[in-house]
Structure formats: C-alpha cells, structure tokens
Amino acid sequence: MAAVISVKNLTYEYNVGTPSCSVALDNVSLDIEKGDFIGLIGHTGSGKSTLVQHLNGLIKPTKGTVYLNGNDIHSDKKATREARFKVGLCFQYPEYQLFEETVAKDIAFGPRNMKLPENEITSRVVKAAMYVGLKKEHMEKSPFDLSGGEKRRAAIAGVMAMEPEVLIFDEPTAGLDPKGRDVILSLVKNYQTQTGCTVILVSHSMEDIARVADKVIVMNKGRVEMYGDVKTVYADCDRLSAIGLNVPQVTKVFSLLKEKGLEFSDDVYTVEQGFNVLSEYLKRRDLND
Amino acid sequence: MIKDITIGQYFLGNSFLHRMDARMKIILTFALIIAIFVCKSIPSLLLMVAITVFLVAVSSVPFKMVLKSIKPIAIIVVFTGILNLFYVTGGKTLFEWSFIHITTKGIFTAVFMAVRIICLVVISSLLTYTTTPTMLTDAIERLLSPLKVFKIPVHTLAMMMTLALRFIPTLIEEIDRISNAQKARGADLDSGGLIEKVKALIPIIVPLFVSSIRRAYELADAMDCRCYVGGDGRTRMKQMKLKGSDFVSLLVTAVLIAGLILLNHYFTKVI
Numbered sequence: 001m002a003a004v005i006s007v008k009n010l011t012y013e014y015n016v017g018t019p020s021c022s023v024a025l026d027n028v029s030l031d032i033e034k035g036d037f038i039g040l041i042g043h044t045g046s047g048k049s050t051l052v053q054h055l056n057g058l059i060k061p062t063k064g065t066v067y068l069n070g071n072d073i074h075s076d077k078k079a080t081r082e083a084r085f086k087v088g089l090c091f092q093y094p095e096y097q098l099f100e101e102t103v104a105k106d107i108a109f110g111p112r113n114m115k116l117p118e119n120e121i122t123s124r125v126v127k128a129a130m131y132v133g134l135k136k137e138h139m140e141k142s143p144f145d146l147s148g149g150e151k152r153r154a155a156i157a158g159v160m161a162m163e164p165e166v167l168i169f170d171e172p173t174a175g176l177d178p179k180g181r182d183v184i185l186s187l188v189k190n191y192q193t194q195t196g197c198t199v200i201l202v203s204h205s206m207e208d209i210a211r212v213a214d215k216v217i218v219m220n221k222g223r224v225e226m227y228g229d230v231k232t233v234y235a236d237c238d239r240l241s242a243i244g245l246n247v248p249q250v251t252k253v254f255s256l257l258k259e260k261g262l263e264f265s266d267d268v269y270t271v272e273q274g275f276n277v278l279s280e281y282l283k284r285r286d287l288n289d
Numbered sequence: 290m291i292k293d294i295t296i297g298q299y300f301l302g303n304s305f306l307h308r309m310d311a312r313m314k315i316i317l318t319f320a321l322i323i324a325i326f327v328c329k330s331i332p333s334l335l336l337m338v339a340i341t342v343f344l345v346a347v348s349s350v351p352f353k354m355v356l357k358s359i360k361p362i363a364i365i366v367v368f369t370g371i372l373n374l375f376y377v378t379g380g381k382t383l384f385e386w387s388f389i390h391i392t393t394k395g396i397f398t399a400v401f402m403a404v405r406i407i408c409l410v411v412i413s414s415l416l417t418y419t420t421t422p423t424m425l426t427d428a429i430e431r432l433l434s435p436l437k438v439f440k441i442p443v444h445t446l447a448m449m450m451t452l453a454l455r456f457i458p459t460l461i462e463e464i465d466r467i468s469n470a471q472k473a474r475g476a477d478l479d480s481g482g483l484i485e486k487v488k489a490l491i492p493i494i495v496p497l498f499v500s501s502i503r504r505a506y507e508l509a510d511a512m513d514c515r516c517y518v519g520g521d522g523r524t525r526m527k528q529m530k531l532k533g534s535d536f537v538s539l540l541v542t543a544v545l546i547a548g549l550i551l552l553n554h555y556f557t558k559v560i
C-alpha cells in the first residue's frame with residue numbers, strides 16, 4: 001500500500017544557537033501507510049508530540065522533509081495549509097481550545113476555515129457529532145456548559161469535522177477515568193473502521209494501544225526505536241523494558257502462567273483478551289474432566 | 290514573536306549589585322533617577338554617565354543585555370531628540386529657514402534628553418536584572434508597609450504583583466498551546482487585514498480567559514488549603530537585613546548626588 005505520510009531524515013532542535021539547545025528528534029525516517037491505525041508510544045520527552053506536530057506542518061524541521069502523498073509539505077505556503085486540513089491533529093486536553101458560543105459553531109470552526117459551502121459544513125458537523133456521540137440537545141448549548149467528557153468529545157468532533165485523511169490524537173485519554181477512557185478509545189476505533197482513514201494515536205499506555213492499534217511506533221530519546229505490528233513489537237519484552245516501557249500487566253501474568261506450564265498464547269495484551277483466553281481454557285478443562 | 294518578551298528579566302549573578310539589599314537598591318535607584326533630571330551642566334551630566342557606566346561594569350550583566358533593554362526605547366529617544374531640536378529656542382540661533390529655528394539651547398536640550406532617557410532606562414533595568422522578581426516585590430511590600438497605617442492593603446498588593454509575575458511564563462506557554470491547537474484547525478493568524486487579524490485572535494483569547502479564570506480559582510483554593518489568610522501575623526522565611534556594605538553604598542550615592550548638585554551649581558547651566 002502507498003505511504004500517505006513519509007518522513008525522511010527528520011531532525012529538530014530546540015533553542016538553536018543558545019546554551020539550552022537540545023535535540024528533540026534525531027534523524028527520524030518512517031512511512032505511514034494509508035488506512036493503518038498506528039499507536040505511537042514513548043516516554044515523556046521522547047519526541048512523540050514534536051513528531052506529530054511536524055506531520056501537519058505546525059513545526060518546521062531543522063533538517064529533513066515531511067512528504068504528504070508525495071509532496072513536501074513545506075515546499076510553499078499553500079502546501080503547508082493543505083497539510084493542516086489533510087492531517088488533523090487533536091492536541092492533549094483538546095477541551096481547552098473550545099471558544100464558540102455553541103457546540104455546533106465550535107465544531108464548524110475547522111470546516112469554515114476550509115471555506116466549504118454552508119450546507120457541506122452543516123452536514124459535516126452533524127456527522128462529526130454522531131461519531132463522538134453528542135446528541136442534538138448538546139449542539140445548541142455553550143461548550144462551557146458541557147461536562148468534562150462531553151467537552152473533550154466536542155473538541156474531538158471539531159477535528160473530525162475537517163474529515164482529514166490522517167487523524168492524529170495526542171493522548172486523547174489523558175486525565176479521564178477508566179470509563180471515559182473506554183468511551184474515547186472506542187469512538188476513535190469506530191471512526192477509523194467506518195471512514196477507513198489513517199489514525200495515529202499517541203499514548204503512554206501500552207494497553208490502550210494494544211486495544212485499538214494495528215501497528216506500533218516506539219520512540220526513545222528522539223529516535224524511532226521500534227516500528228511494526230503490535231504482536232512483533234510487544235513480543236520483544238526485554239527491549240521494551242530496557243527503555244523503561246512495560247508490557248501490560250495482563251501480558252505479564254499470562255507469560256508467568258505459561259512459564260508454569262499452562263498452555264496460553266503469547267498475544268494477550270488486554271484484560272478482555274485475557275478473559276476470553278481464560279474462559280476458553282476453563283471450558284476446555286471442564287470438557288476434559 | 291511572543292517569546293521575545295522579557296519581563297522579570299533577572300540575570301543570575303553574584304555581583305555587588307546582586308548582593309545588595311533589595312530595599313536599598315530600590316531607594317538608591319529612585320535617588321539616581323531623580324538625580325538624572327537634576328543634571329543641567331555638562332560636567333554633571335558627564336558624572337551621571339560615568340556613574341551609569343560604572344554600575345553596568347560592576348553588575349556583571351553582559352553589555353549585550355543592557356543594549357537589549359535600550360533597543361525598545363530607541364524610537365522615543367530619537368523622537369524626543371527631534372522635537373527638542375526644533376521646538377526649544379534660546380541661546381544663539383545657528384540655522385533659520387522659514388519656521389525652522391535651530392538654536393544652541395535646542396541642540397543641548399536634545400542631547401541632554403537623549404542621554405537622560407538612556408541613563409534612566411539602563412539604571413532601572415539594572416534593578417530588574419540584578420533582583421529576582423520575588424525579592425523585588427518583597428522589598429516593595431516592606432518599603433510600602435508604613436502605608437498600612439492608612440489601611441492600604443500593602444501585603445495583598447504585593448502578593449498580587451508576585452502572582453502576576455509568576456504567571457507570565459505560564460500564560461505565554463498557554464498562548465502557544467492554544468494557538469497551535471487552533472492552527473491545527475486551520476485558523477489563519479498571519480494573513481488578512483487588521484480587522485481579520487483581530488478577529489483571528491478571538492479563538493485564542495476566549496480559551497485563554499477561560500483557563501486563566503479556572504487557574505485563578507484553583508490557585509485560590511490551593512492557598513486556602515494552606516491556610517493563607519493574608520498579611521496579618523505572617524512571619525517571613527527570608528529576613529531582610531541591611532548590611533554594612535548597603536550603608537556604604539548609601540553614603541557613596543549621597544556623596545555622588547551632592548557632587549552632581551555642586552557641579553550643576555558651579556558650571557554654566559546649558560539647558
């Protein structure tokens with residue numbers, strides 16, 4: 001499949017020319033294929049956020065190039081602006097960007113900046129609200145009257161309404177309770193399966209990524225440490241823990257059980273999968289008895 | 290653009306000026322600023338310039354940073370210079386053409402004003418370069434404490450100042466974050482005429498206000514939780530004590546200002 005975003009030898013340095021100069025990204029090259037759901041994981045300061053801000057042209061690289069569908073996004077102003085619309089970026093705590101009088105108007109902010117016709121804007125707003133599960137009665141409220149979780153969903157809808165080819169979420173579940181986290185993750189997953197667009201999910205949580213992503217990029221100290229499908233990357237336990245990332249607790253439990261001689265598969269990354277594997281095992285055991 | 294703002298521009302160092310008691314520093318800065326406007330003869334102005342240069346030299350603040358503090362006022366200096374040159378009359382007329390008169394007094398006034406403004410800005414920025422914002426507000430609070438007699442809430446005012454200074458970097462960061470988020474939604478902040486540009490600021494200003502108010506409430510709660518009740522009965526972690534060297538500086542400054550006045554008195558006043 002064709003790469004929708006292609007990053008070549010990307011280097012970014014903060015505060016160039018001052019004593020506090022530091023390298024945030026160090027010669028990063030990677031291809032992101034169309035239609036993939038990619039998890040981007042790494043420690044605080046590993047360069048995750050800096051990398052995703054390069055992908056829609058918010059940050060200009062110190063060295064290297066970002067190609068979107070084969071075009072350099074910094075070749076001219078028009079290309080950069082196009083990248084903004086084709087690569088949607090939803091920041092951490094996106095609810096702090098809400099500003100309009102009503103939720104509907106706020107979701108329409110992106111499409112309106114794209115200079116779309118009015119009826120197209122309206123239909124996109126309705127569609128985006130549907131994806132995030134906002135009801136009709138929410139749409140005419142002030143965004144500041146919504147609950148915390150609703151605010152976040154409204155803000156996510158604001159990015160979805162631009163209908164980008166690539167949608168990037170920078171830690172969309174930060175600061176939410178487990179239930180809120182589940183809601184956001186499943187709506188992101190649903191959106192991806194329904195529209196077939198490319199999604200990049202930045203997260204701290206190996207378990208969250210295992211639950212929704214097909215591929216994983218592991219970043220460490222401004223470099224891409226690993227890039228592959230979930231199973232391959234998560235199998236390399238030693239390498240992950242060497243850079244301070246831990247495989248999900250369930251995975252650990254199951255690999256310990258395997259060591260004890262029970263026959264389990266290696267690829268258990270979420271509690272749900274664990275539950276299925278265990279109940280199957282118990283069924284089998286009952287049958288044998 | 291926004292990162293160029295340097296308020297609370299403290300420059301880390303351990304010079305004589307850095308160690309001086311902040312209260313004394315404020316008083317002496319004020320005294321020197323008043324003294325600047327006393328200078329009316331050439332020798333007294335030269336002495337003032339010498340004092341300024343000396344202070345910069347002992348402050349260990351790099352010369353480049355001092356220049357940076359003058360840069361924003363360059364336009365004001367040039368503008369007042371030109372105004373004085375054309376509008377002040379007196380002394381010998383050097384040049385005359387229809388409504389333009391250039392006189393010796395005009396030239397002197399222009400030069401004096403320029404030098405005075407530069408000295409004033411350099412001396413007052415040395416104060417902020419060598420004193421941390423917290424020390425500064427602390428000192429201001431103490432200097433103003435006699436006003437408590439008139440029921441002026443000096444402590445509260447000082448606390449407000451400290452908090453305002455403390456939140457400048459936070460707000461700058463916040464503006465950066467919000468404007469990135471809106472740019473990601475296609476907000477165009479750079480092009481368009483004046484009205485479009487002002488309109489484009491709304492998506493940044495509204496969230497900024499909302500989060501500032503939220504932050505203020507959170508801070509108030511946090512202060513309440515730590516039993517903050519204002520200035521009454523509050524003791525200090527850092528006691529300010531005047532040292533011998535502070536009194537020596539006071540004495541030296543007094544002598545210099547007396548010298549300025551004498552130089553003014555014995556030489557012809559040119560403006």
